[in-house]
Each structure stands twice: as C-alpha cells, then as structure tokens.
Amino acid sequence: MDKYLEMIRVRFLMMLAYRTNYYTGILIYSINIGAYYFLWTAIYGGKEEIQGLSVVQMTTYVAISWMARAFYFNNIDREMAMEIMEGKVAVELIRPYNYLGMKTMQGLGEGIFRLFFFSLPGLVIVYFIFPIRFTWDLGVWGLFALSILLSFFINTQLNLLTGITTFFLYNNAGLIRAKRVIIDLFSGLLLPISFFPGWVQSIMKFLPFQGISYVPSMIFTQGFTTQEAWAAIGQQFIWVIVLIIPIQLLWHIAKKQLVIQGG
Amino acid sequence: MFYVSMFFQYISQYVKTRLQYRADLFVEFLSDLMSQAINLIFILVVFGHTDLLGGWSRDEIIFIYGFFLVPYAVFSAFFNIWDFNERYIVKGELDRILTRPIHSLFQIILERIELESLLGAVTGIAVMVYAGSRLGITLTWYDPLLFIVFVIGGALVYGGIFVVLACISFWADAKTSIMPMMYNISNYGRYPVNIYNKLIRFVLTWILPFAFVGVYPASFFLEKEEWYLYAYLTPAIGVVFFSLSVFLWNQGIKKYRGAGN
Numbered sequence: 001m002d003k004y005l006e007m008i009r010v011r012f013l014m015m016l017a018y019r020t021n022y023y024t025g026i027l028i029y030s031i032n033i034g035a036y037y038f039l040w041t042a043i044y045g046g047k048e049e050i051q052g053l054s055v056v057q058m059t060t061y062v063a064i065s066w067m068a069r070a071f072y073f074n075n076i077d078r079e080m081a082m083e084i085m086e087g088k089v090a091v092e093l094i095r096p097y098n099y100l101g102m103k104t105m106q107g108l109g110e111g112i113f114r115l116f117f118f119s120l121p122g123l124v125i126v127y128f129i130f131p132i133r134f135t136w137d138l139g140v141w142g143l144f145a146l147s148i149l150l151s152f153f154i155n156t157q158l159n160l161l162t163g164i165t166t167f168f169l170y171n172n173a174g175l176i177r178a179k180r181v182i183i184d185l186f187s188g189l190l191l192p193i194s195f196f197p198g199w200v201q202s203i204m205k206f207l208p209f210q211g212i213s214y215v216p217s218m219i220f221t222q223g224f225t226t227q228e229a230w231a232a233i234g235q236q237f238i239w240v241i242v243l244i245i246p247i248q249l250l251w252h253i254a255k256k257q258l259v260i261q262g263g
Numbered sequence: 264m265f266y267v268s269m270f271f272q273y274i275s276q277y278v279k280t281r282l283q284y285r286a287d288l289f290v291e292f293l294s295d296l297m298s299q300a301i302n303l304i305f306i307l308v309v310f311g312h313t314d315l316l317g318g319w320s321r322d323e324i325i326f327i328y329g330f331f332l333v334p335y336a337v338f339s340a341f342f343n344i345w346d347f348n349e350r351y352i353v354k355g356e357l358d359r360i361l362t363r364p365i366h367s368l369f370q371i372i373l374e375r376i377e378l379e380s381l382l383g384a385v386t387g388i389a390v391m392v393y394a395g396s397r398l399g400i401t402l403t404w405y406d407p408l409l410f411i412v413f414v415i416g417g418a419l420v421y422g423g424i425f426v427v428l429a430c431i432s433f434w435a436d437a438k439t440s441i442m443p444m445m446y447n448i449s450n451y452g453r454y455p456v457n458i459y460n461k462l463i464r465f466v467l468t469w470i471l472p473f474a475f476v477g478v479y480p481a482s483f484f485l486e487k488e489e490w491y492l493y494a495y496l497t498p499a500i501g502v503v504f505f506s507l508s509v510f511l512w513n514q515g516i517k518k519y520r521g522a523g524n
Contacts, residue, residue: 028444034463035451042317042458043309050312171284174291181298185305195308 003097004105011109015117022114026122029066030129036062036190037130051194057221058192060132065189065217067119067126072152072212074107077176080163085171090258100160100251107156135222143229147216150236154211157243158183164247167254188214192223208243211236269365273373281379292382299386302328302453317458323485324454326394330484331453331477332387334417339380341372342422345442347429358521368426368512391484400484413480413494416501420475421449423504426512433515445471452477468493475500 015022037059044055053061080103083089092099126132135141162179166172184190186209193204193214204210215232218224224232281288306328310321319327351357351371360367360374428441452473456464467474475497483494 024441024444028447031444031447035447038459039454043313045313045315047313169286171287172290174287174294178290178294178297181294181301185301190305191308195312197311
C-alpha cells in the first residue's frame, strides 16, 4: 500500500514542478465555460427553465462540470500507449507492483494536484465572472466529493481499458481521441443527460458514462434530490466494480501477446 | 515547379507511412466523424428545447457548422503545427529544416501534413447540402466559386493565427499552452457572433478573426444580408492574416539561434 501512496505523492510533486502550465489551463477552461455560458444564455432566451434547470443552475452546471473534469481527467491511456509502443512496459511488468494499479495512482496524484491548483482557483475566478450560485449546504458538498471520487475511478478505468487496447492495435491514437469525444458528450459534460430525448436517456442508463460528469454536476447544482443523489452514487459504485472485470480479462490476454515495436 | 514536385514527393511518402497502420487510420477516420457527429448532436439536442438561437434557426446553425468544417478540414490537413515548439525548437529539428533549400515554413507544413483530415470537408459539404436543402437555398453559378474563395480565406485565417502562435517560440522558448487555448477559442466562431457580448464579437472579428471561418461566410449562402459585408471580407482577412504570419515567421527565422542540445 505504501508504494502506491508514494506514487501519488511523486506524481503530485512532479506536477507541482511544472505548475506554470496550469495557469494557462485555467484560462482555457474559463474560455470554454465562457463559450458555453453565452451559448446557453442564447438557448434559454427568455425561458425560465428547461428540464427543471434554471439558467443560473445551467451556468453553474457548466462551470462545475468543467472544473470537476480537471480532477477526473487524465492521460494515462496515452501514457500507457506510449509505454507499450516504446517497449517500456516490459520493464514496468517486472517491477514489484501492479502496473494498472500504479497507473491509477499516478492519475490520482495528478487529479489531486489539479483539484488544488486548478479547480479551486479556477472556480473562484469563474465565480466572479459568471452568474453562478454555489450552495453552502455541507451535505451537498459531501455527496459531491464522494461522487467525483467515483467519477475519477470510472473515467480512469475506461482510460485503462483504452490503454490496454494498444497491445492489440499497436497504434491507437484514433481510438483514444474517439473515446475522449464520446465521454465529453455522453458523460454530460457538454449538456445534461436530462436534455436528451427520452429514448437516448433510457439507453444511457445502461452505460457508465453519465457517472463521470452528469451525476456529480447534478448533485452540485442541486438538480438531484438527496435521495436521487444517493441512488446515482450507488450506480456509480456498481460501475466501478463492474468495470474491473473487462480490465482484468483484457489485461490477462494482453500480457500473453506482448509485441514490442522496436526499442 | 520545384515546390510542386516536393509537395507530391512528400505526399507519396506520407501515404506510405499512413498505410502502415491501417487499422488505426480507419479508427482515426471514425473518430473524426464521431467528433463531428457529436457537435451535430449537440445542436440537435439543444434545438429540441428552443426554436431560435439568437434569431437563427436550427437548420441555419447546422449549415454554419457544415461550412465551418470545410475550411477547418483544409486547415488541419496542412497546418498541423500545434506542437511546433516541442518538435522543432526544443528538439532542435529546425536546424535540419534550415539546411535545406526550400522555405522553412513550407517544409514544416509538408512534414506535418495530415491528409486524412480532409475527410472533414466531405462531411461538412454533406451537412451543408442537408441543411441547405431543408432551408430551400438556391445556388447560382457563382456560388461554388465564392464557396471555394471563402473556404480558402477561412483556412488562411486559421493558418495565419496558428503560424503566428508558432512564431512565439522564436522569441520565447518556454513551453506555452497557448495552442490548445486557441483551439478552444476557435470554437466560438462556429456559432452566430450575435449571441456573444460586444467585446468577444470584436475579438472574433478583428483580433482573432475566427468568425470569418464559420458564421460570416456561411451567412452569405444563408442570404443574411446584414452580414454580407463581413462575408465579402473573408478572403481579404485571410490573405492579410496569413501574409502577416509569414512575414513574422521570416523575422523569427532570422532571429533563430537554435536551442542547443
């Protein structure tokens, strides 16, 4: 366990060394939030609410979903692809730890770093620029915290799955990009799942994506009642457990047919 | 002539390398299509809840998006220079480029060509045809010509902005993340500029003229007469911005001393 915690710490420190990159990052996210803010204001026009969300709630939703993204988002799929293509993975495999577990911990270190140096200052900035309303109900914050932690795990597991496919596809830049776009849309980052037509919503219920962004953002904007929030968190938890199965399965097969391309 | 033959030499090399990983190429096509589809889905879903977006109808917005895809595809095929700093300055690759007898920018463009992005133009035209037929847009004989002029103008606007950004590395060798930021700002140009406030509208028109890639030229075909003036400006803005960027590039090359290794 110690070595995993150490990995979180190392990654955190590594990110800290390159922190200037993140100031521009905050700007990028603010610009994104800005674009969607204007778009949503135009979409609402004079309407009081759409699908039970007021325009202020919607703005808050956009802001919080981008800031939460900074926490759960990571590039471990691309890192894995690089390590596998360059053959470094062979060395990783003989080290005395679980490769996938280690990658997850690195992602967590990165996430924690961004939570403190990116999301928090970012939220303060967008709070002053855009009409956003935060709740001061600690219960909501607690549920939100639990929910984004699970978001992180679901997203990371999907990244691990994508990373492992490098063993079979050899070069999967396209797949990695495709995965990212799909997650942006179906996780509810771009627009709340409740805005989709009914039949799409019922399909999404059976997919893990909405556990990534929709659930925590709805909890935060209080679009969910406490009861709904707990049910949604329960679903997230189930997905975390379920996703372990394909990862372990693919990983088991992948290790057996490792091909290093040069190196 | 030499430049033309170099162009085709590079392209044939490029095609060979790309065909090495066919499965990935296929997935890349799919992922491009998917990201375009996702932007469309976004528009469709949004218009499930409203009829007009700043006075523009669903099909008009879809048409603008379709138009935007075409110059964007041309841009991404030929101006894949977002990692110029790391690839050429930090790793010293630019030294290699400079020893060769063609213009450095031209050579970098050729090296980083990504022809598969041109598929986006096909999607874009398909989207425009779909939206255009629903809107009952009629074409005159000069419309296709203007379309080509506008597309080139839009691609030059994009290219100009990104070349200028790449030039920053000549003066400041620190790594910046301005490039990804610009990709985000460019997304503003996909929607009608009148939904933004005055400041952003001004920036999108005169400073980072992304509005000339999407909404302005597209509004010509949508017969929105209040934007005609801007539509006609598209090629001019494209040429001005691109010439400016090439000028800046040449200055930068003169100043370039190499990053050491």
